Amino acid sequence: MRSRKTYRLSFSLLLAALVVCFGLNISLGSVSIPFSETFSTLVGGNLENRSWEYIIWNYRIPKAFTAILVGSGLALSGLLMQTLFRNPLAGPFVLGISSGASLGAALLIMGSSLFSGFMAFGLLNDISLAIASSIGSFLVLLGVMVIAAKVKDTMALLIIGLMFGSITAAIVSVLSYFTDAEKLQQFIYWSFGSVGNLSWAQLSILLGIILIGILCSILSIKALNAFLLGEDYARSLGVDLKRSRYLIIMATGLLAGSVTAFAGPIAFIGLAVPHLTRQIISTTDHKILIPAVLVYGAILMLLCDTVAQFPNSASVLPINAITSILGAPVVIWLLVRKRRMIF
């Protein structure tokens, strides 16, 4: 409600930063392409070097879009969870959604040696991996939703999410103990996270799911704001608690589940971005916060990916490591500076 002008300014700055980061992300990579050439490809010009054009259109741009979707999706799911669970430390990992995805991936990659018939079909590719981790995260989400209907306390739900995570981690370690080195390596590569392997077709599926997640969040804006007071107050304001909780949990699951399915488990974006956004936009109104975290998440993910690319060298660092290395100090800094995390 306070001066809309300041928000407009913050949003213009955020959008400008997004454009800059997008440009930076696609002009840097393992192959050095001059910035002017990158730009002329984007506006539709023809390059003399066909391979550069190919790299930009079929590798770098899908990767940049993936980074945007991954960052936005995780950041929004983090915001939703922090509000729903009234806990500043909530994030997509807490509900066990990411663990569910890991379990799905682990079962497919490492379990396939136990159920060798499955391997015969040569199912082990990126798409089957995405499907397996989606199924994993949605099964966990379904479990959480069934329990949410019985347990009224959101703190209990949070702990149940953590327990799901522990169970998953246990199963994954048992699987890795029995599996061979090659499979284990494959699983570890998946768990590094990556935004680089999506085709345009996969990208459009991810976009579709994330748009549904954003739509559910927009429909929940009023309930989310009421939840800031606590559930009893929200009910006294006429909010349908059950319906709103389902809608918000569903949105979280769609966002975090689909991202983890396609890009692997990516840490800290979901937790840190909502807090960083609150640093620059001083409001708790979700009408403002939702678009802000979407843009901020995209910016941060593009930056992390640019760093992970390790410009002009062939090596690509695991993106999960980059987000953790950048994200963990940010969370510590926020805690130290503000003494406590408020949301």
Added chain:
Amino acid sequence: MSFKKDEKLRLTLEVADLAIGYKSAVIAKNINFNVSEGELMAIVGINGIGKSTLLRTLGNVQPKLSGSIKIEQRELENYPALKLAAKISLVLTEPIASKNMSVLELIALGRQPYTNWLGSLSKEDRTKIKEAISMLQLEELQHRKCFELSDGQLQRVMIARALAQDTTIILLDEPTTHLDLYHKVKILKLLKSIAHRTKKTIVFTSHEIEMAIQLCDKMVLLDRKNNPFGQPCHLIEQGAFEALFPGDAVSFDASTGSFRIQK
């Protein structure tokens, strides 16, 4: 208590044979009272007798066990959620979930039952918010964050939020705990003036029996038996306060309307 005055005031909250508590245990039963518009009523009693439970039951936070609660002649459970949100607003003891809200944002949330699906504030909403802010004298605090406020200030903000919700009835659970004597009196006098000026029914639970006797229009005494109800002066005449506490520590002095410590 002239008959004419009673006729003029509309009954807003009627409670008959109410039993409250949880499935496993009845906390209090045989509760009967009624309050009209513009009246301030206190619910008093010793610790653990069910004051908060009663208030939360009235506010539809928890279900009643039996009996009836009528809001403007209609049973509480027959109200759809949104309609009820326009009838009853709450000020509870539990801390609000997000202290990062500004005072203005928090008070504006009181308008939720009336706003559109995005929660955009209309001109009327802004007027009501402004009225609530000026009635609670929060003009200077309105851009502060809630974590910067003292307990007394936050309590005023929460009352302003309930006021902005513009309901027939405002229920407050122990609005004066954690406050010093001065601020206790300030809050209670404020509640009284709000009730009389805005014609809202205000019901609160309290341990401040002596203040309630002086300020309230009506009182309910929870005593595990017949829960006497009435105007404070009538309750004194009936000797209702003498039975409120076990007789070994304090006694009630009917002439001054206060409790004395037994030496």
